[in-house]
Amino acid sequence: MTKSKLIFALALPLAACGGDDAPVSDTGSDVTAESSADEAEGSSSGESSDDDVGESATETSSDDGGESVPEDCFVPEDAPAELGEGSEGGPVAYWVSQPVLPDDTVIVTGGRMGEGLDAALVQLSDWPRGDPLDAAAPVPAWTSVELPTATERSASFTVPADWGEGVYAARLSMGDASSEAIFVNRPEVWFVRGDRGESATPGGVFTVAGTSLDAGGCLDPLAALVADGEVVAELPLAERLTTGGYGLVFDVPEDVPEGEYALYVHNGRGGTNGWSRYASFDSAPIETVTIAAAPAWPQTTVVLEDSLGETDDERFAAALELLAEGGTLEIPAGSYELSAPLELPDDTLLVGAGMDQTTIRWPVAPLDEQSLVRGATIPNTSYRGNFSLEDLSLEAGTDFANRVVSREATEPGAVGWLRGVRIAVDFGEAWGAMALFLRNTSNIEISDCELEAAISFFAREGVHYVALTGTALNWYWASYHMSGRSHAFVVHDNEVHQLGTAEGNGWVTEPNPNPGAWFTTFNGDWYQGGPYTRDVLWVGNHSSRDTDEPQKAYVGQTSDGGDAIFTGHVVSAAGTTIELDGATVQKYHPSTDEPLDYDWAGCMIQVLDGAGAGQWRLVLDAGPSESTLEIERAFDVALDETSIVSVINFQGRFLFVDNDFDNEPLLQEYFVTMDSILADNRMGMDGHTLNLPAWTGLHYDGFAPAWHYQVLDNEVQAGNATSFNSFTTTSSADSFEGEVLGAAHVYRRVSCDVGTCNLYLRGGNLTFADSLVEHARIDEFRFKSGEEMPGFTGVVIRDVETPEGQTPPGLDGDIPAGVVVLE
Template sequence: MSKISKTPDNKPVVFWFSDPVMPDETVMLSGADFAADSIVEMAIADKEDQLDWVSLAPIQVSEVCMKAVVPSDWQAGIYACRVRTGKVASSTVFLNAPDVWWKQGEGGVDATFAGDWLRIFGKCLDIDGGARVRLAGDGPEIEVLERGGFALRVQLPADLQAGEYGVEIHNGTGGDGGWKSAGSLTVRAAQPDNRPIISILEHGADPTGMKDCTLAIVQAIERAHGLRGGGIVFVPRGRYRIDGILRSGTWIDSPLILPENVSLRGEGANLSSLWWPSRASGPLPTLIECRRRCEIEDLAIYAQGPLNIIITGDSEVTLRRLIIRANPFYMANGITGRHARTALPGGENARARGGGSMISLWGENNRVLDCDLLGPSNAFDIRTGRGTIVAGNVIRGTGGHMLNFCSEMIYESNTFEGSPFAGGNNIALHFGGFISRHIYYAHNTTRHLYGGDHECLTFDGHGGIFFGRVADVTGDSFMPVEIDPGRPYQGTGKNFAGMAVYIIDGRGVGQYRFARERKPDGKLILDRPWDVLPDSSSLIAVGGFNGRHIVLGNTGQDVGTLVQLYPANCECFVVGNRGIRANNINCLSSSGTFLHVKDWSQLSRMEVSWRNQMLDNEVLAGNAWGGGKPAVISGQNFGNAEAYAPETVARAFRHATGFDADPDSDAVPEST
C-alpha cells in the first residue's frame, strides 16, 4: 500500500468492525491512523454511562486494520470498543449491538397488517434467546415467534390500529441502553377478500381435456375484470385444454392474460389443471401473463413441445401451491443417435425447445410459495424483487434461479433437485442492474449440479464505470479525475447516480459510499460523508454493489462451489452452511483485464471483496469431482490469467503509471 497521510493529531478512526463476536474470539477493526503502539480498549456495555475499560494488546496491527481477542471470562453481550494511541482515542463503537438492515411483512418492505407477521433482518439481533421487540414510545412489546442472530419473526396484535409506528429491538443484552431503533413500520388494517367467484364452467369449459377451453377461460377472465375490484376465476376439478384458438382457423399468438385484481383458483393442484399441448406454430413468449395484484393458486399447469416462459408477472403477483410440468422433451426417445441433439439441453435445437425461466417476475412484493416445479431451464428469473418472497418450493430442472439486481427479499426453504445437466443458482447484476443488497437466502437445499459451472450459489455480473483519482474533496462530495486524461476510462455505464464508490487504495482505503447524484460539472454527491476523507493518494473505483446478503443454513450436495462471492461483494454473512461432496467457499475480488501481459498501466478496473464474514460453515465431505478446488474457505483476487492480492495490484498500478509519490517503494509483484 502507498504511503498514507495522517490526521494532524494522529487520532485513530474505526469505521468498520466484525461482529457478532463472543468471548475468546477475535474482533477485526478497520479504519485509519492505527500505529505500532496502538492498543484496543473494550468494556462490557451492560450499564448506561458506566464503562470499565480493559486494555487489550492487539494480536495484529497495520495502519488500517487491527485484531484483538475478547477476554475469555466475559459474558456474551454488547461491548464498547475503541482504539487508543498514546493519549488520543478513536470514537467508541459498540460490538454486538443489534443492527437492523431491513424489515419485511405481508405488506412488503416496512409494511404489514394488523394481526399479521413481520420479519426483521440484520446482525446481532438475538443473543442467547433474549431478543425483544416493541413499538417505540409507550407502545407494547410484540410477541417474538422465531429468534436468531440474523432474523426475527414477530406477530403483531390483531387489535393494533392502522398507522405509522416506530419499532425498537433489544437482543437480550446491554441493559436498558440495549434498545436500538429498527426504523418505522406501516401497519394497515386487514381487508377481507370479498371478490365474486366465477366458474369457467359457466362459460362452457370442458373438464375432460378433449376440447379447447381458451374461449371459455378468456370470457370468465374478462367478466371478472369488468367487475369493480376484480374477481376470482374458479377452475373446478378437471383438465382444461388451451390451444389458443378463439375461432375456427384463427390462432391467437398471445399468452393467457390475467388483468389487475383477477385471480385463477383451482380446487387443488392434483385436481384442477390447465394443459397447453404442443403448438405447431412455435412457442408463445409466455403462457400466462399476470398484471399487478394477481393470484394463481391450487392449480397444475402442464405444457409440452417448444416452450419459453411459463408465467410472467409485474408486482404483487402471488403464485401459491402450483404444480408446473413444462417439458419440451416429453416422450423424446432416448438421448443417443438421431434424438441426442433434440433431447439433450445444449443440443442443436435445445434452445428452441426450452427457452426462458419457468417463472419470470419483476417489480415488488411478489410471492412464490409451496410450488412444485419442473422445467427445462431456470425455475426463477426475479428482477428488482423488493419485498418479494420465494419459499417452500421444490424445483427440478437444469437451473435453479437468477435473482437479478434484487434487494430486500426472502429466498428460503426451497429445494432444487438438479439433474445430470443442471447448472446452478446466482444472485446477479445482469441485464443492466448494478445494485443488489439485503437478500435473506436461508435454509435452501441444492442437490446434483453437474452442468456448466455447477455452483450451488454464486454472485454474477460485474463491471465499473470509473477508475481513477479524486480532487476537490469535501465530506460528501468529490470530483472524479482520470488517471490519463488522454485515455479516459471506458466503463460499462455512464450514469453515476446510485452506484457504489469505493476507496481501494491510499487515504481512506476500505470505505464505500453510494453516489446520490452527479452535478453538471461532473462532481459526485454521496449519500453520506466519508469517515476518513480521501486525498491525492487515494484511488477510487465506481461500479456495482452486490452485498449485505445473509446466506444462512443452506445445504449443497454433489455440487461445485458451495458459496462463491463474485466481485464486487461487501459485508455478506455466510453462516452455518453445509457442503456434502462440494468444492469450496470463497470470495473473489477482481483486478480486471490485461494481467496476462503484465502491463499494469492497462489495468481496466478494480472490484473489491470486503468485510465478508464466513462463520460456522461445515464441509462434511469435500471430495467433489469434475474439477474445482477441494473444500476450503478462501479469498483471492480474480484476474484473466494470474491472481494477485488486491492491495498489491493497486500498488503495481501506481508504479506503472507514475501515480505514486514514492514509486521506488512499489515493485511489480511476481505472479502467484
C-alpha cells in the first residue's frame, strides 16, 4: 500500500481558546482549534527529525509571574512556527481516539481525507497554563513520519515512543488544503453535575466526567468559570474519582456570584492551548453551568409522638398535616407499622435516629397502591411534592410487588436526597418490587444507603442529575435500571450484590434475558422509547453475590432499547435543515389504532455511509411523519443523495472505569449508538467465561453503529476464557443499503492474567471500519464468523502477540484487504 506521511513537532500553544464566544457543541468532540485572528503565514514552514525534539524542563524560569516551571512539565526549546487556522475545503476531524500515551496509535475519523493525506503532530508546551482567555503561542518546526492508514473516512498515526506524555495537536492536509489543529488528549467534557444536581452552590462542587480530564504529572487539573469576557473564578481540584482522567471533582469558591457561566477545564498539560469548554445536550443544547445558592428548607419541625394518635397510621397522618407547608418530621428510634402509604407534602424531610434504629414497616401491602412513600400532589399542578429521607429503614412484606419509595413528577429545580436509608422488600414471589423508583425528576443524591429488592434502583424515564454513591444495591432481578430520556448519572463506590439463586429468583420461569445492570432507552414514551439515555460515570463499583452456584452466562450488564425513527437517504442538507428522503415513523395506539404523537428532541442523526459518513448531530425537534428536521449545527462536510442517515436515539457517553466486575460473566454493549468506554476495570469470575460483545447493526427499526467504543487498560484477573468481540449482525446486510456500519472501535492493552484470551473483529456481511487493536496479548484473533470474509477499511492491528510472543492464530495467514498489521 502507499503510505502517507505525518509530520510531528513539539509546540507551545498557539490557537486562542476562544473565550466566552467560543463555539460549543458536544457533537464534535472539541478536537479542533478555534480560529486565531493573529495567525502568521507559513505555519507549516520547517521540518526536523525526532532528534530535534525539546526536553522536558524542571525548575526552569518562566515568564509566568517569575514562577519556576514545575517538575515534569514539558517546555520546548524553540518555537519558530504557527499552528494556523486551516484552509477552506481542507480535511475535517470528527473524532479522535483518546486518551493515548507515547507509542499509542490515534484513530482520527473525519472527512475530505484519503490516500495522499499528509499530517502534522505537535506536543503542546505545558507551561505556562494561563487561563482560558489567554492568547496563543507559536510552535516548533515539524517532524515527518508515516501514516499507516488514510481512507476517505479515517486516518491513523502513532505518537512517537520517545515523546513525553502530554497534549498533542495534529493537522491533516490534502495537497494545499489543511485542517484546523486537531487536539489529542485535550479534555473532552461529556457532562457535569453540581452538588445540587443541575447547579452548584457557592462553596459546593462540580463533578466533571469525560476523557483526558487529567493528564498526569506537571500540574493538577483546574477548571475555570467565564462570564462577560472575564475569568470570574478558578476551581481547584478537590478529588480524582478515577484513574485515567475520566472523572474529577472541582471545588467552587464560596465567593463566586450566582449566575450562568461558561465552564473550561484544563488537565494540567498543554499550556494555554490545553483549555476546553464544556458543552452538552439533553433535549436542548447545554452551554453553561449554573451557580445558585441552596434555598432554605422550611423550618417547621414536628416530632412523631404518641399523643398524635392511637395508631402509627394516625400519628404519621397527623404529623404530616402539621407539615402541610413542608419541614422536618423527626422519627424517634423504634419500629412503626403502617397499613397506608405515606404521601409527603412538598419539601418534607423524614429523619430517623439511624438506619438500624428507626424502622417503618408495611407488613401487608396497601391495596391498589403503587408506592409506599411518595410526594403528595401539589394542588393545581401536575407535580408531586419534593421530599428527602435520612437515617431510617423502610420495609415491605413478601406480598408487595410495586415501589417502596417513588420520587416522580417533581417541579423543575427541586432537589432531594436519601442519606443513610435502608429500603428492603422481602423477596417472596414479588419479583417486580422496586426499592427506589424515579420518574420525571431531577437533582437527587442517594448516599450511604441500602436498597434491597427484586429491582434495587429504577430510573424509568426523564431522570436527570443523579448521584448514587456508597450504597449497597442488593438485588434479585436487576441492580440498576436506567431508561429513556435520562442523563447525567454519577454512580460510584457502590456494592452491587446479587441475592438468591437463579432458580429462586425466577430467572428461568420469568423472562429476564440479562439479570444485572441495565442501561436502556426504553420508556421515553410508552410506545416509542428514547430519544436518549446518556452521560453515565460508573466508577469504583464492586460486584458480589451470596451463592457459590455456577453463574449463568447471561448475568452482568447490558444496554438495550436502541431504536430509530428513520433510516434512509437525505434529499438535501442546507445549514441546520435536513430534508429526508421519506418520513419519520408513525406509531398507532394498539387498542384504538389512533395515530400517536411523540417528541424526540435530543435524538441524533448519524451519517452511516455515503457522503459525510462518520458525522453526527443532535436533533432539536422530531416527531412522527416528518421529512424535515432541524439540527443543532450544520454538518462540517456536506451531505448529498448518497448519504445514508439514521435518526436514532442517543444511547451512549457511558464511562465504566475502575470497577471490580467480579460477578459478571457478561459485559455487553447491545446496540449502543455512540461513545462508550470500558477502562481500567478488573474483571473475570473463577471457573467462568467472560464475554464482552459490542453489537452493531439492525435493532428494532434502526441501525446502531456503536461508534467510538473503546476498551482500554482492563485487567482480566480470573476465569477460564475471555472473549472481546466487535461485530455487525449478519442479518443487517439484508436491509442496509450501504457498505459500512460498525466503525471506530479501539482495543488497547488487552490481555488476560489467567485463561485464554480471544479478540474478534467481524463485519458480518458488511464492512467494519476505522478501528484499532493495539498492545494486545491474546491467544487468537478472528476476522470472520463463517466462511465468507467481511470487508474492512481503515483497520490497524499493531503490536498484537500471544502471551508467548508469537503471532496469534488469525494473524498468521492471509490478512483481509483494508487491514494493516504492524509490529
